[in-house]
Amino acid sequence: MSFCCAAERQFGRESAERDLRRYRRRGADAVTKLMLAQLRRWPLKNKQLLNIGGGIGVINAELAADGIAGTTLVEASSAYLDVARRELQSRYGARSTEFLLADFARISDTVADADVITLDRVVCCYPDAEGLLRGAAARTRQLLAFSYPQDRWYMRMITAIQNFFRWMKGNAFRTFVHSPQQMSAVLERAELVRAGTQGTLVWAVDLYRREGDIPQTLDEGDAGHRGKSPHDQAG
Numbered sequence: 126m127s128f129c130c131a132a133e134r135q136f137g138r139e140s141a142e143r144d145l146r147r148y149r150r151r152g153a154d155a156v157t158k159l160m161l162a163q164l165r166r167w168p169l170k171n172k173q174l175l176n177i178g179g180g181i182g183v184i185n186a187e188l189a190a191d192g193i194a195g196t197t198l199v200e201a202s203s204a205y206l207d208v209a210r211r212e213l214q215s216r217y218g219a220r221s222t223e224f225l226l227a228d229f230a231r232i233s234d235t236v237a238d239a240d241v242i243t244l245d246r247v248v249c250c251y252p253d254a255e256g257l258l259r260g261a262a263a264r265t266r267q268l269l270a271f272s273y274p275q276d277r278w279y280m281r282m283i284t285a286i287q288n289f290f291r292w293m294k295g296n297a298f299r300t301f302v303h304s305p306q307q308m309s310a311v312l313e314r315a316e317l318v319r320a321g322t323q324g325t326l327v328w329a330v331d332l333y334r335r336e337g338d339i340p341q342t343l344d345e346g347d348a349g350h351r352g353k354s355p356h357d358q359a360g
């Protein structure tokens with residue numbers, strides 16, 4: 126069974142509508158809020174956002190008000206993509222939006238580059254996390270943020286139990302606890318450097334930036350506006 130068929134079954138219409146109701150009631154989940162906070166340390170105005178495995182589009186929705194110039198969402202489940210399309214079009218108005226139904230790892234060469242790329246709780250749904258991240262890293266001009274399950278014994282145990290029950294029910298979808306070291310090595314080989322990391326007991330959120338020519342964080346920018354330090358002025 127292809128990855129997209131398994132994703133269609135796992136992430137169907139009912140769960141997409143349920144996720145939307147939860148988002149409207151409670152806002153973004155805790156791990157997504159951590160990722161948004163990390164992203165908002167950087168200038169986002171007029172940037173292109175690519176959200177891979179974006180689900181119902183919570184990150185796109187949240188960042189619409191931060192001046193994002195346009196956004197693309199790639200999703201393996203048509204049910205989630207339909208909800209995202211419905212919800213995001215009004216938030217983005219005349220700004221460009223693109224919705225692609227695909228396994229991103231298979232189409233990464235054909236997707237346009239973006240300034241900011243996000244994969245929130247996506248690598249844990251995909252067997253080849255390294256291939257997925259390699260494709261994403263190749264597309265980012267500036268920032269790449271992703272979240273993944275902590276590589277701890279209890280997460281490996283929970284994942285094994287969940288996968289066992291899926292197997293019992295004939296559900297081909299699986300979740301994975303991938304090696305943080307191997308994922309990080311892929312991004313570093315693509316000349317990205319880690320600029321932030323945070324976590325909960327369950328999730329880790331890492332933010333990488335492209336080495337070299339990219340804007341400073343807003344904190345650094347503010348420091349610049351407040352004036353140079355005496356040390357700088359002496360220089």
Ligand SMILES: C[S@@+](CC[C@H](N)C(=O)[O-])C[C@H]1O[C@@H](n2cnc3c(N)ncnc32)[C@H](O)[C@@H]1O
Pocket residue numbers: 132136157177178179180181183199200201202205227228229230244245246247250251257
């Ligand atoms: C756990 S959900 C998270 C959705 C959303 N990012 C969020 O945090 O609310 C994972 C989503 O990633 C999608 N996904 C996983 N691997 C993908 C891939 N290779 N290409 C496109 N979508 C993918 C799944 O279809 C699913 O909707």
